[in-house]
Amino acid sequence: MEKKKIIEVNNLVKKYGDFTAVKGISFDVYEGEIFGLLGPNGAGKSTTLEIIETLRDKTSGTINVDGYDLDQQPNEIKKIIGVQLQSSGYYPNLTLTELIEMFGGLYNQEVKPLELLEKFNLTDKAKNKYKELSGGQKQRFSIATTLINKPRIIFLDEPTTGLDPQARRSLWDLILQVRAQGTTVVITTHYMDEAEFLCDRCAIVDSGQIIALASPDNLIDQLVSQGFERKKEVKKANLEDVFIHLTGKELRED
Numbered sequence: 001m002e003k004k005k006i007i008e009v010n011n012l013v014k015k016y017g018d019f020t021a022v023k024g025i026s027f028d029v030y031e032g033e034i035f036g037l038l039g040p041n042g043a044g045k046s047t048t049l050e051i052i053e054t055l056r057d058k059t060s061g062t063i064n065v066d067g068y069d070l071d072q073q074p075n076e077i078k079k080i081i082g083v084q085l086q087s088s089g090y091y092p093n094l095t096l097t098e099l100i101e102m103f104g105g106l107y108n109q110e111v112k113p114l115e116l117l118e119k120f121n122l123t124d125k126a127k128n129k130y131k132e133l134s135g136g137q138k139q140r141f142s143i144a145t146t147l148i149n150k151p152r153i154i155f156l157d158e159p160t161t162g163l164d165p166q167a168r169r170s171l172w173d174l175i176l177q178v179r180a181q182g183t184t185v186v187i188t189t190h191y192m193d194e195a196e197f198l199c200d201r202c203a204i205v206d207s208g209q210i211i212a213l214a215s216p217d218n219l220i221d222q223l224v225s226q227g228f229e230r231k232k233e234v235k236k237a238n239l240e241d242v243f244i245h246l247t248g249k250e251l252r253e254d
């Protein structure tokens with residue numbers, strides 16, 4: 001069966017004054033996949049994501065999201081996507097339950113705060129304020145809120161930056177669960193292990209250009225077929241394995 005394209009980006013260019021941050025990139029995202037934009041700092045990942053999310057103007061190029069043209073029907077696109085807010089987007093004096101109810105009201109959606117919080121392992125924090133959460137809890141809550149409007153696609157910009165290994169792995173599981181329920185996920189990350197674990201396909205972006213796009217396995221096979229070999233024998237475990245083994249897999253709450 002042919003996969004359906006849910007996002008089509010063609011020749012996207014973004015200039016900030018004289019500086020061209022995104023230099024004519026094109027890619028498609030298929031429905032139901034986890035698609036990664038990988039690249040070093042300043043590569044243009046967040047800019048690209050924010051343009052697709054309708055939060056930033058583009059200079060040129062075309063974008064189509066689930067049949068809607070970004071220039072013609074941005075409001076239709078807003079209705080079917082879930083966007084992670086920055087911390088400043090959460091009213092400081094509302095509890096998590098109240099915040100979910102407020103977003104439900106804004107999106108005109110019936111919400112069940114406790115059910116949503118349970119899914120994201122935040123039941124204990126239902127009566128806490130956002131500012132009282134740990135880094136991992138904040139990230140989980142912000143992903144939970146992307147789902148309130150029952151979006152077809154969610155966008156996650158570096159969702160695990162700054163988290164400890166347990167919190168990262170727990171967030172990876174949550175992202176897989178979100179996808180398993182049929183939501184397409186577009187994610188940016190600098191972490192290659194994260195991309196290898198999560199992404200069905202990824203685009204490697206450098207200086208505003210896509211320099212490779214394939215599944216992680218295909219990208220690795222391409223490199224190996226060029227004669228690349230790791231210098232050292234591959235270790236049977238790494239330091240992260242040691243850390244997880246010693247401290248346990250369970251999510252910690254500080």
Ligand SMILES: Nc1ncnc2c1ncn2[C@@H]1O[C@H](COP(=O)(O)OP(=O)(O)OP(=O)(O)O)[C@@H](O)[C@H]1O
Binds near residue numbers: 039040041044045
């Ligand atoms: N509002 C802005 N005005 C001017 N230049 C900007 C603006 N936003 C981003 N840039 C520049 O555009 C380039 C791409 O930035 P962008 O944030 O998209 O990169 P990124 O790949 O997401 O990086 P990071 O991994 O550090 O978040 C950078 O050189 C950045 O300095």
